[in-house]
Amino acid sequence: DGGITQSPKYLFRKEGQNVTLSCEQNxxxxxxxxxxxxxxxxxxxxxxxxxxxxxxxxxxxxxxSVSREKKExxxxxxxxxxKNPTAFYLCASSMEGQGxxxxxxxxxxxxxxx
Amino acid sequence: xxxxxxxDSHVSVSEGTPVLLRCNYSSSYSPSLFWYxxxxxxxxxxxxxxxxxxxxxxxxxxxxxxxxxxETSFHLTKPxxxxxxxxEYFCVVTASGGxxxxxxxxxxxxxxHP
Numbered sequence: 001d002g003g004i005t006q007s008p009k010y011l012f013r014k015e016g017q018n019v020t021l022s023c024e025q026n027x028x029x030x031x032x033x034x035x036x037x038x039x040x041x042x043x044x045x046x047x048x049x050x051x052x053x054x055x056x057x058x059x060x061x062x063x064x065s066v067s068r069e070k071k072e073x074x075x076x077x078x079x080x081x082x083k084n085p086t087a088f089y090l091c092a093s094s095m096e097g098q099g100x101x102x103x104x105x106x107x108x109x110x111x112x113x114x
Numbered sequence: 115x116x117x118x119x120x121x122d123s124h125v126s127v128s129e130g131t132p133v134l135l136r137c138n139y140s141s142s143y144s145p146s147l148f149w150y151x152x153x154x155x156x157x158x159x160x161x162x163x164x165x166x167x168x169x170x171x172x173x174x175x176x177x178x179x180x181x182x183x184x185e186t187s188f189h190l191t192k193p194x195x196x197x198x199x200x201x202e203y204f205c206v207v208t209a210s211g212g213x214x215x216x217x218x219x220x221x222x223x224x225x226x227h228p
Contacts, residue, residue, distance in 0.1 A: 043204070058215075088155075103216060
Protein backbone atom coordinates (compact mmCIF):
# COMPACT_ATOMS: atom_id res chain seq x y z
CA ASP A 1 0.00 0.00 0.00
CA GLY A 2 1.19 3.53 -0.75
CA GLY A 3 1.85 5.88 2.10
CA ILE A 4 4.31 7.84 4.19
CA THR A 5 6.58 6.23 6.75
CA GLN A 6 8.09 8.26 9.55
CA SER A 7 10.74 6.85 11.83
CA PRO A 8 11.41 6.53 14.64
CA LYS A 9 8.06 6.85 16.39
CA TYR A 10 9.75 8.12 19.57
CA LEU A 11 13.12 9.85 19.78
CA PHE A 12 15.09 11.19 22.71
CA ARG A 13 17.73 13.85 22.33
CA LYS A 14 20.35 15.06 24.73
CA GLU A 15 21.15 18.73 25.04
CA GLY A 16 23.54 19.85 22.28
CA GLN A 17 22.88 16.88 20.04
CA ASN A 18 21.69 16.87 16.45
CA VAL A 19 19.06 14.29 15.54
CA THR A 20 17.55 13.32 12.20
CA LEU A 21 13.94 12.33 11.63
CA SER A 22 13.21 10.14 8.65
CA CYS A 23 10.32 10.57 6.19
CA GLU A 24 9.85 8.26 3.20
CA GLN A 25 6.93 8.13 0.76
CA ASN A 26 6.06 5.72 -2.04
CA UNK A 27 3.16 7.74 -3.45
CA UNK A 28 5.21 9.33 -6.23
CA UNK A 29 4.27 12.71 -4.77
CA UNK A 30 6.39 15.68 -5.80
CA UNK A 31 5.89 17.87 -2.75
CA UNK A 32 6.83 17.05 0.83
CA UNK A 33 6.41 19.02 4.05
CA UNK A 34 7.54 19.01 7.66
CA UNK A 35 5.30 20.32 10.43
CA UNK A 36 5.78 20.78 14.12
CA UNK A 37 2.81 20.28 16.43
CA UNK A 38 2.61 21.69 19.95
CA UNK A 39 -0.46 21.46 22.19
CA UNK A 40 -3.01 24.15 21.38
CA UNK A 41 -0.98 25.58 18.49
CA UNK A 42 -2.08 23.46 15.56
CA UNK A 43 0.53 22.62 12.93
CA UNK A 44 3.34 24.98 12.03
CA UNK A 45 5.32 24.60 8.82
CA UNK A 46 9.07 24.04 9.21
CA UNK A 47 10.25 23.33 5.65
CA UNK A 48 8.73 22.21 2.38
CA UNK A 49 10.03 20.89 -0.90
CA UNK A 50 8.20 20.87 -4.21
CA UNK A 51 10.89 19.20 -6.31
CA UNK A 52 14.07 17.22 -5.76
CA UNK A 53 17.13 19.25 -4.73
CA UNK A 54 15.01 22.26 -3.84
CA UNK A 55 13.34 23.28 -0.58
CA UNK A 56 12.03 26.41 1.12
CA UNK A 57 11.79 27.60 4.69
CA UNK A 58 8.44 27.63 6.36
CA UNK A 59 7.30 29.71 9.31
CA UNK A 60 9.62 28.21 11.94
CA UNK A 61 12.75 26.99 10.10
CA UNK A 62 15.31 28.27 12.60
CA UNK A 63 17.23 25.42 14.21
CA UNK A 64 16.17 22.89 11.58
CA SER A 65 17.68 21.66 8.31
CA VAL A 66 16.44 19.39 5.51
CA SER A 67 17.61 17.75 2.32
CA ARG A 68 15.77 16.40 -0.72
CA GLU A 69 18.22 14.26 -2.65
CA LYS A 70 15.57 11.74 -3.69
CA LYS A 71 11.92 12.20 -4.54
CA GLU A 72 10.92 9.61 -1.96
CA UNK A 73 12.85 10.99 1.00
CA UNK A 74 12.77 14.25 2.98
CA UNK A 75 14.74 13.90 6.24
CA UNK A 76 14.59 16.60 8.90
CA UNK A 77 17.56 17.36 11.16
CA UNK A 78 16.88 19.06 14.46
CA UNK A 79 20.08 20.87 15.32
CA UNK A 80 21.46 21.99 18.67
CA UNK A 81 20.45 25.52 17.66
CA UNK A 82 16.79 24.61 18.16
CA LYS A 83 16.27 25.63 21.77
CA ASN A 84 12.93 23.98 22.38
CA PRO A 85 12.72 20.90 20.17
CA THR A 86 10.37 18.80 22.28
CA ALA A 87 7.30 18.37 20.07
CA PHE A 88 5.40 16.06 17.75
CA TYR A 89 6.74 16.20 14.18
CA LEU A 90 4.61 15.34 11.17
CA CYS A 91 5.68 14.77 7.59
CA ALA A 92 3.23 15.15 4.70
CA SER A 93 3.21 14.90 0.93
CA SER A 94 1.07 16.00 -2.02
CA MET A 95 1.12 16.01 -5.79
CA GLU A 96 2.93 19.20 -6.84
CA GLY A 97 0.45 21.73 -8.17
CA GLN A 98 -2.41 19.57 -6.91
CA GLY A 99 -2.25 20.39 -3.26
CA UNK A 100 -5.87 21.39 -3.56
CA UNK A 101 -6.73 17.69 -3.54
CA UNK A 102 -5.29 17.00 -0.15
CA UNK A 103 -2.25 15.88 1.70
CA UNK A 104 -1.13 12.51 3.02
CA UNK A 105 0.40 12.49 6.49
CA UNK A 106 2.78 10.15 8.21
CA UNK A 107 2.07 8.88 11.72
CA UNK A 108 4.53 11.27 13.33
CA UNK A 109 7.68 11.26 15.46
CA UNK A 110 7.57 12.41 19.08
CA UNK A 111 10.86 14.06 20.00
CA UNK A 112 11.78 14.63 23.63
CA UNK A 113 14.84 16.42 25.00
CA UNK A 114 16.34 14.66 28.03
CA UNK B 115 -2.82 35.64 2.00
CA UNK B 116 -4.97 33.04 3.70
CA UNK B 117 -5.99 32.18 7.21
CA UNK B 118 -8.33 29.86 9.03
CA UNK B 119 -10.00 30.24 12.41
CA UNK B 120 -11.51 27.38 14.34
CA UNK B 121 -13.95 29.07 16.64
CA ASP B 122 -13.90 26.51 19.46
CA SER B 123 -10.85 24.93 21.06
CA HIS B 124 -13.03 22.27 22.71
CA VAL B 125 -16.49 20.89 21.94
CA SER B 126 -18.21 18.49 24.30
CA VAL B 127 -21.23 16.38 23.24
CA SER B 128 -23.07 13.33 24.45
CA GLU B 129 -23.02 10.14 22.41
CA GLY B 130 -25.89 10.12 19.92
CA THR B 131 -26.26 13.92 19.78
CA PRO B 132 -25.28 16.16 16.84
CA VAL B 133 -21.76 17.49 16.34
CA LEU B 134 -20.90 20.99 15.06
CA LEU B 135 -17.29 22.10 14.68
CA ARG B 136 -16.96 25.64 13.36
CA CYS B 137 -14.40 26.98 10.88
CA ASN B 138 -14.07 30.37 9.21
CA TYR B 139 -11.51 31.14 6.56
CA SER B 140 -10.08 34.00 4.55
CA SER B 141 -8.33 33.73 1.20
CA SER B 142 -7.28 36.04 -1.60
CA TYR B 143 -7.95 33.30 -4.13
CA SER B 144 -10.55 30.61 -4.66
CA PRO B 145 -10.04 28.36 -1.66
CA SER B 146 -9.85 24.64 -1.26
CA LEU B 147 -10.92 23.58 2.20
CA PHE B 148 -10.33 20.40 4.15
CA TRP B 149 -11.15 18.82 7.47
CA TYR B 150 -8.65 16.41 9.00
CA UNK B 151 -8.97 14.26 12.11
CA UNK B 152 -6.15 13.28 14.44
CA UNK B 153 -6.36 10.62 17.11
CA UNK B 154 -3.81 10.78 19.97
CA UNK B 155 -0.21 10.29 18.87
CA UNK B 156 -1.28 9.62 15.29
CA UNK B 157 -0.96 11.41 11.97
CA UNK B 158 -3.79 13.33 10.34
CA UNK B 159 -6.47 11.61 8.29
CA UNK B 160 -8.50 13.39 5.62
CA UNK B 161 -12.22 13.53 6.49
CA UNK B 162 -13.48 15.55 3.54
CA UNK B 163 -12.55 18.28 1.08
CA UNK B 164 -14.15 21.11 -0.86
CA UNK B 165 -12.56 22.00 -4.19
CA UNK B 166 -15.13 24.25 -5.94
CA UNK B 167 -17.62 21.53 -6.84
CA UNK B 168 -20.73 20.88 -4.73
CA UNK B 169 -20.95 23.14 -1.70
CA UNK B 170 -22.23 20.34 0.56
CA UNK B 171 -19.45 17.84 0.94
CA UNK B 172 -19.84 14.38 2.42
CA UNK B 173 -16.88 12.68 4.03
CA UNK B 174 -16.00 9.52 5.87
CA UNK B 175 -17.60 8.26 9.07
CA UNK B 176 -20.83 10.21 8.51
CA UNK B 177 -19.28 13.68 8.61
CA UNK B 178 -20.23 16.43 6.21
CA UNK B 179 -19.44 20.12 5.73
CA UNK B 180 -21.03 22.99 3.85
CA UNK B 181 -19.05 25.66 2.06
CA UNK B 182 -20.74 29.07 2.49
CA UNK B 183 -18.90 31.73 0.53
CA UNK B 184 -21.05 34.59 1.83
CA GLU B 185 -20.19 33.64 5.41
CA THR B 186 -16.63 32.45 4.64
CA SER B 187 -17.41 29.35 6.65
CA PHE B 188 -16.85 25.62 6.32
CA HIS B 189 -18.43 24.06 9.41
CA LEU B 190 -18.17 20.32 10.06
CA THR B 191 -21.25 18.43 11.20
CA LYS B 192 -22.38 14.92 12.08
CA PRO B 193 -25.95 13.98 12.99
CA UNK B 194 -25.06 11.57 15.78
CA UNK B 195 -21.78 11.42 17.69
CA UNK B 196 -20.06 8.14 18.43
CA UNK B 197 -17.48 7.53 21.14
CA UNK B 198 -14.89 6.79 18.45
CA UNK B 199 -15.31 10.35 17.10
CA UNK B 200 -13.42 11.74 20.11
CA UNK B 201 -10.30 13.28 18.56
CA GLU B 202 -8.68 16.53 17.42
CA TYR B 203 -10.11 18.09 14.26
CA PHE B 204 -8.28 20.51 11.99
CA CYS B 205 -9.71 22.85 9.37
CA VAL B 206 -7.26 23.57 6.53
CA VAL B 207 -7.27 26.05 3.65
CA THR B 208 -5.21 26.24 0.49
CA ALA B 209 -5.75 28.56 -2.45
CA SER B 210 -5.59 27.98 -6.17
CA GLY B 211 -3.43 30.68 -7.64
CA GLY B 212 -1.25 30.51 -4.58
CA UNK B 213 1.52 28.09 -3.71
CA UNK B 214 -0.79 25.34 -2.41
CA UNK B 215 0.95 25.52 0.95
CA UNK B 216 -1.81 24.69 3.42
CA UNK B 217 -2.72 26.82 6.41
CA UNK B 218 -3.99 24.93 9.45
CA UNK B 219 -6.39 26.02 12.12
CA UNK B 220 -5.38 25.53 15.74
CA UNK B 221 -7.63 22.52 16.10
CA UNK B 222 -10.83 21.64 17.96
CA UNK B 223 -10.83 18.86 20.50
CA UNK B 224 -14.07 16.86 20.32
CA UNK B 225 -15.05 15.19 23.60
CA UNK B 226 -17.82 12.60 23.50
CA HIS B 227 -19.54 11.61 26.75
CA PRO B 228 -21.32 8.26 27.11
